[in-house]
Amino acid sequence: MSDLVALLTDPLASGFMQRGLLAGVIVALVCGVMGSFVVLKGLAFIGDAVSHAAFPGLVIAYLLGVPLYLGGSVAAVATALAIAWVSRRGGLRFDTAVGVLFAGMFALGVLLFTTIEGYAGDLLGYLVGNVLFITAEDLVQLAVLAMIVLAIVLLLRKELLYATFDPGGAQASGLPVARLEYLLLGLLGVTIVVSIQAVGIILVVAMLVTPAATAQLLVVRFSRLLSLAAALAVASSVIGLYLSFYLDVASGAAIVLVETVAFGLAMALGPRTGLIHRVRQSRVVPDAESRSGSGIVGARVP
Amino acid sequence: MSEVERAVGNRVPLGPPTRGAVAVRLDDVTVGYGARLALSHVTLEVPAGSLLAVIGPNGAGKSTLIKVMAGLLKPWSGRIETLGGPSGANARRIAYVPQAELVDWHFPVSVGDVVTMGRYPLIGIGRRPGARDRELVTRALVTVGMERLADRQIGALSGGQRRRVFLARALAAEPDLYLLDEPVTGVDATTQEDLMDVLEAETRTGKTVIATTHDLLCAAQRFHDVAFVNQRLVSTGPAGSVFDQRLLAETYGGHVLILQGELGTTVALDDAHHHDDAAGNERHYHEEGR
Ligand SMILES: Nc1ncnc2c1ncn2[C@@H]1O[C@H](COP(=O)(O)OP(=O)(O)OP(=O)(O)O)[C@@H](O)[C@H]1O
Numbered sequence: 398m399s400d401l402v403a404l405l406t407d408p409l410a411s412g413f414m415q416r417g418l419l420a421g422v423i424v425a426l427v428c429g430v431m432g433s434f435v436v437l438k439g440l441a442f443i444g445d446a447v448s449h450a451a452f453p454g455l456v457i458a459y460l461l462g463v464p465l466y467l468g469g470s471v472a473a474v475a476t477a478l479a480i481a482w483v484s485r486r487g488g489l490r491f492d493t494a495v496g497v498l499f500a501g502m503f504a505l506g507v508l509l510f511t512t513i514e515g516y517a518g519d520l521l522g523y524l525v526g527n528v529l530f531i532t533a534e535d536l537v538q539l540a541v542l543a544m545i546v547l548a549i550v551l552l553l554r555k556e557l558l559y560a561t562f563d564p565g566g567a568q569a570s571g572l573p574v575a576r577l578e579y580l581l582l583g584l585l586g587v588t589i590v591v592s593i594q595a596v597g598i599i600l601v602v603a604m605l606v607t608p609a610a611t612a613q614l615l616v617v618r619f620s621r622l623l624s625l626a627a628a629l630a631v632a633s634s635v636i637g638l639y640l641s642f643y644l645d646v647a648s649g650a651a652i653v654l655v656e657t658v659a660f661g662l663a664m665a666l667g668p669r670t671g672l673i674h675r676v677r678q679s680r681v682v683p684d685a686e687s688r689s690g691s692g693i694v695g696a697r698v699p
Numbered sequence: 700m701s702e703v704e705r706a707v708g709n710r711v712p713l714g715p716p717t718r719g720a721v722a723v724r725l726d727d728v729t730v731g732y733g734a735r736l737a738l739s740h741v742t743l744e745v746p747a748g749s750l751l752a753v754i755g756p757n758g759a760g761k762s763t764l765i766k767v768m769a770g771l772l773k774p775w776s777g778r779i780e781t782l783g784g785p786s787g788a789n790a791r792r793i794a795y796v797p798q799a800e801l802v803d804w805h806f807p808v809s810v811g812d813v814v815t816m817g818r819y820p821l822i823g824i825g826r827r828p829g830a831r832d833r834e835l836v837t838r839a840l841v842t843v844g845m846e847r848l849a850d851r852q853i854g855a856l857s858g859g860q861r862r863r864v865f866l867a868r869a870l871a872a873e874p875d876l877y878l879l880d881e882p883v884t885g886v887d888a889t890t891q892e893d894l895m896d897v898l899e900a901e902t903r904t905g906k907t908v909i910a911t912t913h914d915l916l917c918a919a920q921r922f923h924d925v926a927f928v929n930q931r932l933v934s935t936g937p938a939g940s941v942f943d944q945r946l947l948a949e950t951y952g953g954h955v956l957i958l959q960g961e962l963g964t965t966v967a968l969d970d971a972h973h974h975d976d977a978a979g980n981e982r983h984y985h986e987e988g989r
């Protein structure tokens with residue numbers, strides 16, 4: 398028993414792990430909540446685009462010697478808003494426009510990256526991310542940004558829900574649907590920058606989409622979707638970080654894989670899609686047969 | 700439709716022109732999507748208390764007309780007034796129900812959640828629905844006969860139940876103007892009667908209902924007025940004018956037959972290719988409807 402406790406508490410002796418866990422939990426909370434909207438609005442592709450678009454922002458910030466965060470945030474939020482604008486203007490097929498923007502921005506990042514003289518290790522770190530290397534200062538920034546995002550989303554959740562479910566009905570009845578959409582995408586940009594630190598540009602979309610997708614398999618109410626997605630993300634973050642500590646593997650990848658396994662389990666065992674459901678359904682027929690069968694057998698018994 | 704009414708063109712007041720307020724006024728409105736024109740030069744006044752059916756073939760611009768009234772589409776030109784103010788000014792007194800195909804039925808919300816949304820714009824930011832909101836939601840659910848399915852996920856409803864839920868959402872908002880896109884399409888006869896009863900009751904309290912429909916008999920029998928639309932406003936008139944052969948032909952662009960059989964009146968839209976088959980049928984041209 399005390400061994401088990403030690404297994405859980407030992408890693409906490411390290412400052413890296415303390416900060417990493419805290420950051421992981423905060424990122425998971427925001428991603429769970431924002432991810433619910435991403436999944437409901439079908440914005441997964443946009444999430445991917447915005448995270449890749451943050452890259453040139455990071456490189457430019459690096460080249461200018463300003464905080465990387467700032468560069469990443471500006472690029473991500475600007476891209477998110479540009480996408481919202483393109484989608485409102487229409488004309489071009491939406492996913493085409495997003496694809497073009499996203500590839501172009503990432504290419505710009507790579508191009509700028511190759512102009513950097515010498516080694517830029519911390520920049521490369523942003524591609525895969527490592528929440529264990531987060532500094533105390535970054536942790537504070539991350540916590541503040543995350544709290545702002547969460548506070549706004551929770552304050553406007555009714556309105557965001559209505560505008561997401563039925564934009565026409567919401568707008569006709571006086572909700573500022575266009576502004577809510579810009580706000581949501583702007584917040585998505587901030588969320589992505591916050592999360593990049595934990596799991597890196599490449600995996601950030603999984604952080605947003607997977608817990609919410611898992612939750613969607615398990616519940617059918619929006620309010621429960623938000624809380625379950627956040628809970629799943631937090632649990633995955635903690636488990637992933639312990640795994641990364643003991644197995645000495647990359648933290649971001651470990652977190653995302655735990656989330657993916659949880660999704661697989663929900664798929665297999667969930668109330669609607671799962672095997673259990675199917676077994677239960679298919680058992681209905683044999684049950685009925687065996688019951689009526691037993692009557693016949695009983696009749697034969699002298 | 701008399702010569703005098705024709706001469707007035709599309710500016711046909713639906714009721715006696717002096718009575719009461721105007722719920723919706725379109726003044727030479729032209730609107731479309733991107734570069735494609737959908738409706739041109741629509742001039743229309745809908746008095747408060749109207750129960751107006753908008754009819755026309757697929758792609759005629761019925762949904763477009765509803766959307767432009769709801770402020771969801773900006774007109775290219777022309778002016779719109781709803782409930783006495785410019786578009787958007789009185790939005791909280793308007794309920795819009797989209798065509799069913801536009802709704803994501805997999806969305807994780809229950810019947811009760813959807814109906815409560817009708818209250819959201821009136822509750823205000825950061826506030827939860829209060830006792831009065833809950834009471835209005837319950838009352839709306841009871842009115843459409845859905846109170847026992849309040850916890851059901853909306854995807855697990857039949858087509859008719861879905862229409863009932865959206866009408867309940869509109870009712871819960873206590874609007875003065877209902878803009879409904881095909882509220883009774885794909886529902887059984889009983890549901891259609893129920894929903895039309897509810898809408899008619901609303902207009903009796905001075906509220907205005909404007910709804911699109913493909914069911915010409917329903918338009919004739921259950922609505923008070925009708926607007927014929929096909930890329931423009933062909934005409935407006937009392938519900939009985941649905942049976943005006945010439946207007947129907949002008950609106951639907953084909954041969955329209957009105958058959959009087961033992962089962963009652965049938966309006967048949969006959970496209971030009973088949974008009975030989977139908978020629979054997981007896982034709983009745985109704986001036987006043989039923
Ligand atoms: N979002 C859109 N983008 C581009 N064109 C559109 C859009 N919606 C409608 N249209 C076009 O505008 C015209 C009018 O469409 P509208 O939806 O108003 O027709 P409708 O009368 O409601 O048809 P239905 O009976 O099929 O519902 C059609 O030609 C249609 O193709």
Ligand SMILES: [Mg+2]
Pocket residue numbers: 761762763798880911
């Ligand atoms: Mg339509």
